[in-house]
Amino acid sequence: MANKKYFDVVIAGAGTAGLTASYLLASKGLDVALIDRRRKDDIGDKICGDAIAAHHFNSTGLPKPSDGVVRAYVEGIKIYPRDMRYSLAVSTTDGGYVVDRHGWGQELLSYALEKGVTLFSNTIIQDLIVEDGYAKGVKVFNRDSSERFDILGKVTVDATGYSSILIRKAPESWGIEKEIIDRDIINAYREVVKLNKRFEDIDYVHLHFISEYAPTGYVWLFPWDRDGYMLNIGNGVMPHRDIPKPHILMERYIYEVLPDLLKDRVVIKKGTWNIPNRRPRHIFVGNGFAAVGDSAIMIDPATAEGIGYGLYGAYLLSKHVLQAVEAGDYSQDMLWRYQYEYMTSPYGLRQARLDVFRHLMQAYSDKDYEFVIKHGILTGNDVSKARDEDDIINMFDKALRVFKSVLYGKVSIVKDLDYTLKMMKVVKSLYLNYPENREGIEEWSKKVDMIFSTLRNRFKPYIPNGLVDRTEKAIQRVG
Numbered sequence: 001m002a003n004k005k006y007f008d009v010v011i012a013g014a015g016t017a018g019l020t021a022s023y024l025l026a027s028k029g030l031d032v033a034l035i036d037r038r039r040k041d042d043i044g045d046k047i048c049g050d051a052i053a054a055h056h057f058n059s060t061g062l063p064k065p066s067d068g069v070v071r072a073y074v075e076g077i078k079i080y081p082r083d084m085r086y087s088l089a090v091s092t093t094d095g096g097y098v099v100d101r102h103g104w105g106q107e108l109l110s111y112a113l114e115k116g117v118t119l120f121s122n123t124i125i126q127d128l129i130v131e132d133g134y135a136k137g138v139k140v141f142n143r144d145s146s147e148r149f150d151i152l153g154k155v156t157v158d159a160t161g162y163s164s165i166l167i168r169k170a171p172e173s174w175g176i177e178k179e180i181i182d183r184d185i186i187n188a189y190r191e192v193v194k195l196n197k198r199f200e201d202i203d204y205v206h207l208h209f210i211s212e213y214a215p216t217g218y219v220w221l222f223p224w225d226r227d228g229y230m231l232n233i234g235n236g237v238m239p240h241r242d243i244p245k246p247h248i249l250m251e252r253y254i255y256e257v258l259p260d261l262l263k264d265r266v267v268i269k270k271g272t273w274n275i276p277n278r279r280p281r282h283i284f285v286g287n288g289f290a291a292v293g294d295s296a297i298m299i300d301p302a303t304a305e306g307i308g309y310g311l312y313g314a315y316l317l318s319k320h321v322l323q324a325v326e327a328g329d330y331s332q333d334m335l336w337r338y339q340y341e342y343m344t345s346p347y348g349l350r351q352a353r354l355d356v357f358r359h360l361m362q363a364y365s366d367k368d369y370e371f372v373i374k375h376g377i378l379t380g381n382d383v384s385k386a387r388d389e390d391d392i393i394n395m396f397d398k399a400l401r402v403f404k405s406v407l408y409g410k411v412s413i414v415k416d417l418d419y420t421l422k423m424m425k426v427v428k429s430l431y432l433n434y435p436e437n438r439e440g441i442e443e444w445s446k447k448v449d450m451i452f453s454t455l456r457n458r459f460k461p462y463i464p465n466g467l468v469d470r471t472e473k474a475i476q477r478v479g
């Protein structure tokens with residue numbers, strides 16, 4: 001095999017973002033290389049909740065998952081505090097799917113290959129090639145042939161997910177932040193299970209906010225078949241010395257919260273992986289370089305829903321990379337248009353606003369969640385609206401909420417909520433004014449960093465006291 005191969009675009013990583021970008025770019029007639037360390041038949045498999053809202057497909061031009069790879073069709077999300085008798089139902093436009101990630105990945109791969117994408121599977125991406133300040137491609141090692149070679153292109157795309165390996169190799173001069181702090185990471189554990197008892201409510205995905213088993217995050221229960229006998233379950237937590245590993249907390253949850261349903265489950269698949277869970281990277285493009293999906297941090301920080309955000313990112317990426325190739329201009333300034341359009345799009349704005357909301361969510365205990373849901377301080381309707389609108393609470397509702405919080409001695413919650421909504425507005429206007437080119441990015445970043453540092457200080461993560469000890473004792477008891 002010759003040790004250099006040339007393409008228009010090199011896409012590193014065949015997750016949902018990389019597969020979508022390669023399909024869209026090849027559909028526009030570009031010569032695309034798609035590289036993944038997985039074998040061809042394993043592409044698509046991912047430790048994930050597998051849920052995706054249907055509306056994400058509207059803007060991307062990507063075919064919806066075929067019926068054969070949809071495990072369950074759902075109407076929306078139900079959110080529970082500790083006591084599961086209370087819940088908030090959050091509507092999702094057009095509902096959503098829980099998919100067989102492996103099957104759907106294979107489906108996306110077949111679309112990409114039909115459009116002429118060249119796949120390098122079982123191939124490990126080892127380094128980013130940079131010459132004269134421009135990305136020129138990647139150095140790889142193919143495990144089938146044990147060969148090392150270079151895959152070169154006009155634009156190199158980092159779609160390697162959480163590991164974001166090319167971002168980490170980017171020259172400092174591009175100004176890309178490489179590390180993210182623990183508060184902005186979710187360490188998540190997932191199982192796909194078979195039940196011997198039917199799970200009744202299969203029309204929704206379910207999020208259980210219960211600090212003892214998922215401090216700073218939640219436990220999820222998603223239907224994974226159409227009869228209610230299979231579930232995708234898991235939990236996510238911030239990496240922290242006072243928080244046990246999520247799989248241990250999940251085991252406790254199964255035995256202590258839903259033993260009747262889950263104790264005798266048969267585990268089909270299980271695993272742990274990380275989610276970057278915050279606003280997008282302030283810069284995710286360089287000369288001849290762009291990132292997409294988890295690598296660029298495209299996610300809903302309130303729910304950790306990243307698939308749809310990555311699809312939208314891939315759609316914008318394909319549009320702007322095509323323009324760059326047509327213009328023969330691969331500079332950071334040219335690719336900045338992709339960054340600018342994402343940051344100021346409804347996705348970028350929602351991501352930034354919900355990152356503010358996430359800080360409040362992480363600071364609340366299950367008692368706070370219970371109060372907020374039980375007494376209607378926040379309703380399903382508010383939460384649905386909060387995703388896109390600034391004014392979610394009208395004057396009358398607000399007075400009622402203040403009254404209730406005074407009555408129950410929880411005024412601070414309404415104050416926190418007010419403050420959060422204000423900060424969401426401030427952040428939205430900052431993101432609407434994201435710099436149109438690199439000039440001004442330092443000043444913009446400083447303002448954003450200052451806001452999030454203030455939020456971190458005001459809303460410290462809530463971790464129940466003695467959780468590590470209690471969990472160790474519980475595990476010893478169960479053996």
Ligand SMILES: Cc1cc2nc3c(=O)[nH]c(=O)nc-3n(C[C@H](O)[C@H](O)[C@H](O)COP(=O)(O)OP(=O)(O)OC[C@H]3O[C@@H](n4cnc5c(N)ncnc54)[C@H](O)[C@@H]3O)c2cc1C
Binds near residue numbers: 035036123165188
């Ligand atoms: C437990 C869990 C539950 C989740 N639940 C949901 C959910 O229900 N809904 C939702 O929308 N989102 C969910 N997410 C988030 C979602 O999984 C991600 O946002 C999404 O998969 C990101 O897609 P991606 O294409 O950017 O990255 P990935 O899917 O991570 O793809 C990256 C690809 O790059 C390849 N790669 C990485 N490094 C190399 C290398 N060195 N060489 C070659 N190849 C490489 C990998 O093999 C992989 O195929 C969840 C995440 C986790 C961890």
